[in-house]
Amino acid sequence: MIHVLFVCLGNICRSPMAEAVLRHKVKEKGLHQLIQVDSAGTGDWHVGKPPHEGTRNLLDSYRISYANMAARQFESADFSQFNYIICMDDSNAANVRNVPGGEEAELIKLMDLLPDETLREVPDPYYTGNFEEVYRLVDAGCDALLERIEKEHSLVELR
Template structure:
């Protein structure tokens, strides 16, 4: 099983959107028995809560399920559980690296999947309100990520 986790600050906007989109692509591609997708936040403010209303509305509009998704906090144990740790911005990456075990972990930045984009971080729609922009980035980046995983693991 290949394990992917997306990480943002509170785990209610960006990372659950990426989790839902990636899960959808994994299921559509027939890889659900080979790729597991999760998300987490570096903060603990929203633990146990569902995705943000803006994320839910956006996912509903494109018919992507977020069923049973609740926020959780990234923990040091995640370093041994996940093959791909993908942070939505530099601050999240720094916070993950600062955890015990983080200095050795391979941590990817989401926007590195989209090198032709001007943005180098996924904007936080909790502050910007622009869930559409985040969805466009997440959708494109998840395509790149899935194709990369398929190629790297010969799926």
């Protein structure tokens, strides 16, 4: 089983959007028995809360489920439980690196998966309100990540 964790600041906008989008793509490709997806935040302000209304509305418009999703905080155990930790910006990546507990998982910034994009961080729609822009970046980043996972783990042959 391959485990992917998306990380943002509060785990109510960007990372749950990415979690829902990747879960949707994984299910569409028939890989849901091989890839599990979760999300977390580096802060604890929203622990237990559902995704932000802007994220929910956008996911609803694309018919992407966010059922049973609740914010949680990143913890040291995540280093050993996840193969890929995908951070939304430099600050999130720095905060994850500062959590004691190891370096077993591969830490990647989502925008590093999209080298042709001019933005190098996924903007936080909690502050910008631009959930559509975040969706566009997350959708493309999830495609690139899934392609990378399929190649690295030879999943194409397993379907």
